Amino acid sequence: MPAVFLGVRHHSPACARLVAETVRRLRPGYVLVEGPADLNGRLDELALGHELPIAVFSHYRDAERTATTWAPLCDYSPEWVALREGRSVGAEVLFVDLPSWHPAFELRANRYADAEARYAEATARLCERFGTGSVDALWDGLFEVAPADGLAERLDAYFDLVRGESEADEGDRAREAYMADWVRAVLAEAEAEAGTGAGVGTDAGAGTDAATVLVVTGGFHTPALRALAARPAPTPGRPALPVPPPGAVSGSYLVPYSFRQLDAFAGYQSGMPSPAYYQRLWEDGPEAAADHLRQSVVTRLRARRHPVSTADLVAAAALTGGLAALRGHPVPARTDVLDGLAGALVKDDLTQPLPWSERAPLAPGSHPVVVEMVAACGGARTGRLHPDTPAPPLVHDAAARLAAIGAAGSRPLTCDLTTEEGLTASRTLHRLRLLGVPGRHRTAGPAHGADPVTTERWEAGPEAGRDAALIEAGAYGATLDEAAATVLAERARTTGPTDTELAALLFDTVLCGATDLTDRLLGTLAATLARHPDPGALGAVLATALGLWRHDRVYGAARSPLLAAVLDGAVARVLWLVEGAHGRSGADPARLAALAAVRDTLRHAPDLLTVTTADTAALALRIARDPHAPADLRGAAHGLRLTLTAGGDPDPGPEPGLASAARRAAGDPGTLGDWLGGLFALAREEVTADTGDGSLLAAVDAVLAELTDAEFLIALPALRQAFAWFPPRERERIARRLIERRGLRGSARGLLRTTADPVHLAAARALEENVTALLDRHGLRTAR
């Protein structure tokens, strides 16, 4: 008897039901399941009695690549049901897919992602054929809410259409070939057994039909498997388990998983969304699931004090019913309910298409109704492993490392970061801190990247819940460094656009020694930089990163590719933001410091940057000439251009002379100081080196001399701020040259010294502080 192939969609309740029903009906001798074959000796671990969702977590590392893969299982996973039901009828259940470390899974974080999502053409063909916008909506209508009769035939037709003529990629072909080898081998065994009569149940109620082989795999692979399995076997016997290359480390473990993680896969990695809805559908059927979804959205919205009137609910129900009828669903499906609620409850224009219409994660700033709807679909369930489950490797790794650094006891630990051991200890402890594992906490140590402190002190704290936290964190990686890198990448993805968060994230990355770790971290960090809105904050990050990249010997972060990527991303973003800044505002020192950091990066690390010095000089010229740019930025751009072109002007075009630029800026005495401040922040040396009649000093002197008293008073505060960029010695030099220029004699230092009575100054200062305090108390001070 040939094998019975059952093509399923991973995480589909309808498919899970079909698998359970088929196993009970056929009572097969063998159930072959798409799952990592290296787990076959340990299937008992899966049957211990866990609370789902859980995942088989696999890790791999060799000299070239590291990879982590999850195979999430929930109550309604067809693979899980095949395993459970197969064992309960006494069948031999086998995982027949390649191990997760195999190159076929390269770049795949989710083993049970929808294979067809990797083939855009296949999904486009499906949607076009059925006239729907998304595969998920189509699937729900065809299978999840449709009557169960004829389900197997419909699935076959569906997956034949999905696979079509499309050629699978190399990874999928390797997997299909391996799975087909298993099918052929097991079929041969089953036939042999059937021939001898062994294992065939004598009564239909007990025992199994040993000759029957049930194959449960992703439906995308089924058509190919059928064809491959029909060919003669190249070699007899069960296929050998591929062996990882020598020197590579790999393993697979069970870890607790959550609906949130299951729902968070995006793009190619995503499977079926909305686990909470499908859990309900699996337990109570589609009608109850739809009702529950509606209720849970409304409850959530009302808890958030978002008005939901009865009239709205009536309208939503009418819409849902109408949509279900129009789409030919006997019972409202997930998208019918969601579309109905969105249509009736959203009373504004949206900034992003509804997330269930296009498999996209929720963008920041989404409509609150949409946010609650997505949250209600996703659910918050987390799985728990049975206590007898072997602990994930992270638990052992953490214990071994803690013992190695002598942190097992409760003595306080001091790490000298300049020594190898101290640094290792510090990294280990920081990684644990990042993973949220209770235990030691730091009481002293460097607070930021430029902090000259080189020792850290770690006190012991309560350790309750440490193992639980480590088991939970086991889903992030097999070793502390891997897990920390995964968490950092996740944080980079979700970090908000505030300065401290981004800088802190970067510093944590350095502290954990994760600067040369993963591409994932690199990619997310670059994306975060690329949408950061505040040049000042970016400047702080840029300055710190540049310092670490150039000089850091303590953490070993010098010349690290991660910092290099940060530098490039931050420079591009700062330049983008400053060219877009318009309007009148006072001098913003953070923004000027950011431009100074850009200048330093161009000077010290030009090879890392995509943007060239010539491009930047041209950009600076544009800003310097832009009448709508803020005065401080115009001055800073001028300074930036001066410093960049100091070694020979790449573009000897019409150069606005400093003096004439200053005169133009002085057209408005209110902005002269800001303009000078920007200029001095970027090109202090160039300005002081510039002497003679056409110099800036001469021009400013002339301009100031022409100001009326009233204008001078307006200009004064910003002017003082501008000259504060010079250290006292340089200020003295300027004063001396001023005296020379005016043809006077006298002490330059005397000119800088105030002539007012110090008592008056103190009194004025006290008064000013008083006023400030008073304004603050009444909330009247404007933020600058």
Place this chain on the structure above:
Amino acid sequence: MTTTAEEQLQRPPAEVRYAEELAALRAEDRDHRPPGWELSLRAARRFIVGDEAAGVARKFVGDPALVERALVTLATNRGLLLVGEPGTAKSLLSELIAAAVSGTSRLTVQGGAATTEDQIKYSWNYALLVSEGPSPRSLVPAPMLRGMAEGRLVRFEEITRCPLEVQDSLLSLLSERVVAIPELEGPEGMVFAKQGFNVIATANTRDRGVNEMSAALKRRFNFETVFPIPDLGTELALVEAESGHLLRRSGVTAAPDRDLLEVLVTTFRELRAGEGGDRPSAVLSTAEAVSVAHAVGLRGWYLRGEAGNAADLVASLAGTAAKDSPEDLARLRRYLEQRVARRRGPHWRAVHDARHLLAG
């Protein structure tokens, strides 16, 4: 060969342009029709999103679920409000829906600052009014009244451009589904809406804030946001097809360069997406991209006899992507200088090299 009057029109309404398709769909329609509708929901949906097997062309490139929601809303007792950026084919969608559902898209109120209540409900033929007094004969029904009396869909374009008090004249009409004409006596003084009547309004997100909508009116509408075409491939194909069509009509035989069109469409999409409120004030719709592609083709063909190159593209961009706004021009320049420089590929390179051609 004879040409009918309709063929000489620049742009005949949807029910005329697609008369054959509509007739065929009506003839084959076996599904239930909502009372007062000319087509069933499914047939109307097929008319709009297309059905290749049945030879029905796709007329609206967008999420089919949106069309479904829109149609179902119109079958309930709430109005439909299509909101979105300019140039997202809102009006086209409302025209198609009205043509499919009611067989006519001509019951249209064009909203604007000067729209008054009598352009929505009814006004009088004053000569008759003076000579005969108020009578059904002297009454001049406006689109809403006609839609109610005939049981058809009424389109209200750019509703938020109307003053609030004019918008609010729709309130009783949408909830009570009746218009009182106090001047007329007897049963003619009340016009009740027949089955099939409903309102499709469109509003432009750029105009919101000019005249916001009252909460009471919002409550009577279901909102549907129409988005620009979500994926690059579809938008590119549409721009290529439409601009090719325009170029052929302009006597240009060279087909537009696909790589260059990709640069154009990508530029439009990225500028349109903006970030943190920094979006151009000019409308960067697909329709605008088509007109730029048209201009590029014309320049290339009539100036040099070829399909148009990166320099033509940059030169044509200023007029559409920046219009008369210096801020938009600066945005465009910043994009060409900084973003384009980070792109790979010969066409991006060429556009970057031609950036100095940006006028202004």
